[in-house]
Amino acid sequence: MKVEELDIDERIGNVREILSDTQKKRGILIHAFQQIQKEFNYLPAEQLLSLSKKLDIPLSEVYSTASFYKHFYFRPRGRNVVCVCAGTACHVRGSHKVLEKFEEAFGIKEGETTPDLSLTLGTVGCVGCCGLAPVVTVNEEVVGDLSPDRVASLIKEVKGK
Amino acid sequence: MERLKSIDDFRKLSVTRKAETFKPDTTRVRVCSGTACAATGTPKVLSAMEEEAGKRGINLDIVKTGCQGLCQKGPVMKVEPHNMFYQKVKPEHARSILAYTVQGGMPFRQGLYRQDILSEPILEMTNVPFYKKQLRIALRNNGLIDPKNIYHYIAVGGYSALAKALSSMTPDEALAEVDKANLRGRGGAGFPAGKKWKHTKRASGRIKLVIANGDEGDPGAFMDRAVMEGDPHSLFEGMLLCAYAIGAEYGLIYVRHEYPLAVKNLTHAINQAMELGLLGKNILGTNFSFTLDVREGAGAFVCGESTALVASIEGERGFPRPRPPRLSEHGGGAWGYPSNLNNIETYACVPQIIEKGADWFLSIETKNSPGTKVFALTGKVVNTGLVEVPMGITLREIIYDIGGGIMGGKKFKAVQTGGPSGGCIPEHLLDTPVDFDTLTKVGSMMGSGGMVVMDEDNCLVDVAKYFLSFCQSESCGKCPPCRVGAYQALQILEKITTGKGADGDIEKLIAIGEKVKESALCGLGNSALTPVLTTIRYFRDEYEEHIHDKYCRAKVCRGLGTFSIDNEMCFLCGLCKQACAFDAVKETSRSFFIDQDYCTKCKACYMACPIGAVKVNKASKGQSVKASK
Numbered sequence: 001m002k003v004e005e006l007d008i009d010e011r012i013g014n015v016r017e018i019l020s021d022t023q024k025k026r027g028i029l030i031h032a033f034q035q036i037q038k039e040f041n042y043l044p045a046e047q048l049l050s051l052s053k054k055l056d057i058p059l060s061e062v063y064s065t066a067s068f069y070k071h072f073y074f075r076p077r078g079r080n081v082v083c084v085c086a087g088t089a090c091h092v093r094g095s096h097k098v099l100e101k102f103e104e105a106f107g108i109k110e111g112e113t114t115p116d117l118s119l120t121l122g123t124v125g126c127v128g129c130c131g132l133a134p135v136v137t138v139n140e141e142v143v144g145d146l147s148p149d150r151v152a153s154l155i156k157e158v159k160g161k
Numbered sequence: 162m163e164r165l166k167s168i169d170d171f172r173k174l175s176v177t178r179k180a181e182t183f184k185p186d187t188t189r190v191r192v193c194s195g196t197a198c199a200a201t202g203t204p205k206v207l208s209a210m211e212e213e214a215g216k217r218g219i220n221l222d223i224v225k226t227g228c229q230g231l232c233q234k235g236p237v238m239k240v241e242p243h244n245m246f247y248q249k250v251k252p253e254h255a256r257s258i259l260a261y262t263v264q265g266g267m268p269f270r271q272g273l274y275r276q277d278i279l280s281e282p283i284l285e286m287t288n289v290p291f292y293k294k295q296l297r298i299a300l301r302n303n304g305l306i307d308p309k310n311i312y313h314y315i316a317v318g319g320y321s322a323l324a325k326a327l328s329s330m331t332p333d334e335a336l337a338e339v340d341k342a343n344l345r346g347r348g349g350a351g352f353p354a355g356k357k358w359k360h361t362k363r364a365s366g367r368i369k370l371v372i373a374n375g376d377e378g379d380p381g382a383f384m385d386r387a388v389m390e391g392d393p394h395s396l397f398e399g400m401l402l403c404a405y406a407i408g409a410e411y412g413l414i415y416v417r418h419e420y421p422l423a424v425k426n427l428t429h430a431i432n433q434a435m436e437l438g439l440l441g442k443n444i445l446g447t448n449f450s451f452t453l454d455v456r457e458g459a460g461a462f463v464c465g466e467s468t469a470l471v472a473s474i475e476g477e478r479g480f481p482r483p484r485p486p487r488l489s490e491h492g493g494g495a496w497g498y499p500s501n502l503n504n505i506e507t508y509a510c511v512p513q514i515i516e517k518g519a520d521w522f523l524s525i526e527t528k529n530s531p532g533t534k535v536f537a538l539t540g541k542v543v544n545t546g547l548v549e550v551p552m553g554i555t556l557r558e559i560i561y562d563i564g565g566g567i568m569g570g571k572k573f574k575a576v577q578t579g580g581p582s583g584g585c586i587p588e589h590l591l592d593t594p595v596d597f598d599t600l601t602k603v604g605s606m607m608g609s610g611g612m613v614v615m616d617e618d619n620c621l622v623d624v625a626k627y628f629l630s631f632c633q634s635e636s637c638g639k640c641p642p643c644r645v646g647a648y649q650a651l652q653i654l655e656k657i658t659t660g661k662g663a664d665g666d667i668e669k670l671i672a673i674g675e676k677v678k679e680s681a682l683c684g685l686g687n688s689a690l691t692p693v694l695t696t697i698r699y700f701r702d703e704y705e706e707h708i709h710d711k712y713c714r715a716k717v718c719r720g721l722g723t724f725s726i727d728n729e730m731c732f733l734c735g736l737c738k739q740a741c742a743f744d745a746v747k748e749t750s751r752s753f754f755i756d757q758d759y760c761t762k763c764k765a766c767y768m769a770c771p772i773g774a775v776k777v778n779k780a781s782k783g784q785s786v787k788a789s790k
Contacts (some may be wrong), residue, residue: 013454015411018368023496029476030459034418060749068478071418071460087380088577088613089539106371125462126380127419129197130539131232131546140421142200154602 001035002005004049025055030064033072042073077112078120080161085135087126097132099123099152105155119158163198164438167446168328171439176313182316187222189241189265191304195485197421197546198235202251206236209252213259221263227374228383228392229304232289232546234274239286239304276565290306295561295762296525297508297549298533299384301345302432303391307609308426311433314394320439322399322512327447330332330515336362336406340520341510343531347384348374348504349579349608350684351530354511355503360489362407362496364499368410371400371451372488372502374470374493375416375423378462379580380631382611384506387547389416389423390507393430397440397453398747400507402515403713412451413428415470417458421753427455461633466683467502469637471495480639481683503611505534526553530596534607540577540614541568550595555590560614571616575700579608581635582688584695587622597756604695606688619719621700622707626654628692634687643686646677650690660762662708669699720762722777728752730774740769 007059009016012024019027032055036047039138043066052059060151084090084099099110106114113120129135132144136154143154165171183189190210196202202675203569207223214221229237230302240262240633247258247269254272262270273282283289297303306313314320329487340355361369373396374397377385388396407441413476416423431453434440441621456474463472468482474495483778486493494500510532513524535549536559544566556576560566567573577586593599597607615624633647650673653666667712674690681687699702706712713721726737726746733755738746740752745759755766756776767775 014452015370015454018411018498019496023475026476027474030473031457034457034459065476065478069459069461071458088546088580088611088627089381091380092540092565092613092615092619092624106233124381124419125378125460127196127201129232130381130383130537131197132200132236133539133545135200142196145198158220 001039003032003036003054004045006032006035006051006054008055012048013072017084022056024037025057029055029062030069031055032071033066045074048140075113076117080118080158081120081122081137081139082158083122083124083127083137085125085127085128085129085133085137088125089130089133090126090135093133097148098134098136100145101148101151102155105159118161122146162433162436164436165445168324169297170321171280171324171445175244175318175321178312178316179318182312183519186242189222189224190221190238191224191226191241192238192511193227193236193304194225195232195235195387197228197232197533201235202286203236205249205252206238206255209512210257213255217259217264217490219259219263220573224307225309226306226781227303227308228387230295230300230387230547230549231289231544234543237602238773241270244285244407245269246274246284246289247272252271263452290565291544291546291563292609292750294554294558295549296533296551298394298513298525299388299506299535300392300512300549302395302549302673303387303547306392309429310392311394311430311437314392318516319394319512321438322515323398323405324445326402326515327407327445327449330363332406335402335515335529338403338519338715339406339514341598342514342522343529344514344522345530345532346504346598347506347510347534348425348608349582351607352767354503355481355711357489358403360405360487361409361499361501366499368411368498369407370495370498370500371404371409371414372470372474373400373414373499373505373508374465374467374502375414375420375464376458376470377417377507377609378465378612378635379609380580380664381539381613382480382537382580382609384547384610385539386423386507387535388505389414389420390426393427394434395429395509396427396505397511399433400453400510401440401444401451402413402511403501403503403508405449407474407604409501410450410452413456413474413495414453414476415456417464424457431455446708451469453495461637463633463637463683463685466685468493469683469727471500473751478637480637482687483682498776506610512603526551527594527596529598532741536610536612538564538612538614540612541571542566542614543568543621549630550578552596553594554584555592555594557596559612560591564614567614567616569607571618574616574617575621575696576617577605577613577624577692578611579627579691580611581631582606582685582691583608583611584691585624585699587697587699590619596670602676604698605689618715618717620658620713620715621696621703622654622658622713623711623715623717626651626658629690632689636686636689640680640682642677642680643682646673646681647689649673650677654693657704657707658713658716658721660711660720661709662704664708666708667701667704670694672696700722706779710779712777716764716767716777719764722758722762723780724760724762725778726753727765727774727776727778728754730772732772732774734771736769736771737766737775740765782786
């Protein structure tokens with residue numbers, strides 16, 4: 001969704017009845033980031049600027065809030081996003097080895113994107129599939145029970161995407 | 162869907178649904194569609210089942226349920242009316258299951274659960290050891306109903322607690338019942354929910370909020386996810402009852418963004434409940450009104466802390482705020498309105514308390530912590546998954562009877578409870594009964610319910626470092642004790658695990674830990690060093706081994722120990738020599754050996770050896786001097 005299409009009253013939900021205009025504008029901020037990111041896959045500067053104008057919140061504060069949350073990005077992300085779960089269960093079952101394999105295969109470090117924007121590699125706190133540890137998410141899909149062999153075939157699969 | 166106009170309307174609907182929805186002799190499969198089972202192939206199994214049923218002309222009622230718990234053996238399903246339980250189902254099993262069980266009434270043996278290869282397969286779900294000792298209250302409907310169908314929830318008795326409260330209880334009576342049941346907050350600290358509700362009710366101001374905390378950020382915990390994805394209506398019913406008791410009109414559910422399916426199911430369920438008139442204005446024709454909104458988090462662990470969560474709802478940086486004012490007080494909650502914040506699981510317990518009464522709840526186990534608790538049992542146990550057990554059960558029962566013991570016959574070392582803020586409990590305390598107070602006494606905490614089992618291959622210094630690095634990177638940075646203290650402690654642990662530890666490091670860690678505990682602003686900061694403190698308390702010898710002997714007994718930490726090749730075992734494949742980047746593995750005509758002067762203890766050879774002939778040992782005294790230079 002683009003900033004112009006943002007309907008503050010609709011998006012804030014039922015609590016709109018008890019909020020002042022300023023509170024509504026503030027309260028919609030994080031949701032707006034999520035919508036912008038869904039559209040652009042990151043937060044482009046010009047979108048943040050128009051958001052700041054629309055909501056009457058200084059750009060510095062918009063940026064301050066966006067930069068606090070790990071989920072928001074200020075640079076374009078890869079077409080495919082691979083996240084290695086770094087939760088406890090995955091950690092004790094060897095997720096760091098899985099991450100190393102991916103880092104080697106794509107020549108990027110955790111948190112980086114390949115120059116051709118084909119892949120972003122990251123880690124995630126816990127996806128809640130601890131029963132299948134170690135787990136990797138490829139875009140939205142969860143792939144679990146990764147043995148070294150399966151990691152190799154998964155890397156191949158991701159490279160083909 | 163027609164809007165229900167009165168409580169009688171609802172009662173009629175409830176009776177017809179109970180009679181019609183789950184008729185006992187229908188052929189029905191209840192397939193787990195939780196995230197873990199979906200990842201192991203539920204969608205493929207389902208389409209195979211549908212196709213096969215179509216071919217055979219069987220009228221099959223498929224119920225896609227929420228998480229059934231036994232994630233390790235997924236996808237799992239129950240086939241009715243025979244009540245047979247199948248695990249690790251593959252699409253190619255669909256034919257056999259339909260032919261044997263549905264048409265023939267016989268078990269399909271390959272799909273049944275077995276404890277091990279020698280024991281007899283188990284037919285019914287309730288007889289599987291994993292489920293035998295469980296008692297399900299918060300997860301009562303997971304595995305029974307389709308979360309996307311509100312009629313399923315009503316068919317199993319859903320919303321009848323709400324109808325009971327609206328028709329026969331005053332708000333005060335409802336509150337008194339929850340208070341009497343001594344329901345303690347399932348989010349970690351164990352604060353009695355009844356007391357919290359009373360505080361909020363007493364707060365000045367007409368407008369009040371009910372907030373559910375679904376920001377389940379603890380790594381290794383997924384209890385709330387199971388409820389939000391698998392049984393959203395029981396959460397709503399709990400929130401509705403709370404709102405009725407304290408006189409609130411607005412509700413918010415805060416969900417972390419890593420749970421897209423939870424957001425989807427919650428939103429869907431809210432719409433259905435609105436249509437039926439179970440949410441919205443004048444619920445069931447009474448003057449009680451309550452609306453719900455879902456708020457998505459954006460990946461900040463600290464937002465699970467109550468004041469930070471409120472800040473995040475308001476659209477600010479997720480910084481905790483100093484208390485008082487508490488959330489329940491005027492000026493403390495979201496937008497200053499008094500707010501009652503509870504964990505998802507806490508709300509999910511409420512309908513049962515109202516329906517069956519506080520005395521029933523109190524009759525379940527320990528006096529100070531009645532009821533059940535859901536744990537996410539993970540780590541090195543045979544059966545991982547979600548378990549709901551009565552309080553007072555011992556850790557040993559959970560790990561060995563329900564979890565099936567340690568994977569691969571290894572030796573148990575410790576169990577970590579309470580997520581990154583909890584502690585590690587050693588073997589000699591395994592018979593500790595699980596409740597809020599005893600766990601705190603042994604230095605850990607109940608937490609939200611993560612339970613990670615560790616065996617002899619896990620290094621506890623490394624585990625402590627892992628948790629601390631998590632807390633450190635998730636520290637919001639507002640108050641210095643947490644921001645600086647956690648960082649400094651992490652540096653020390655980094656030193657210890659890379660063989661550069663020095664005398665006095667342990668004492669320094671303890672001193673930092675105590676200071677941070679006293680002075681940090683929020684719960685996350687207070688407990689950031691708890692894993693370090695408990696591992697020092699129970700496993701000090703491991704820390705000392707790292708520091709003085711430069712040795713990690715679990716062989717996890719790099720840069721520790723002395724590497725050598727066991728020539729008796731070695732069959733001269735040469736992989737270790739290939740693996741070594743520093744030419745430390747030398748070759749003679751008949752053997753390999755490691756040149757200690759070149760060895761950087763990077764473990765590459767250790768990992769490369771196919772038969773485990775590379776040994777890591779404690780350095781002998783002479784060598785340890787060399788290593789510490």
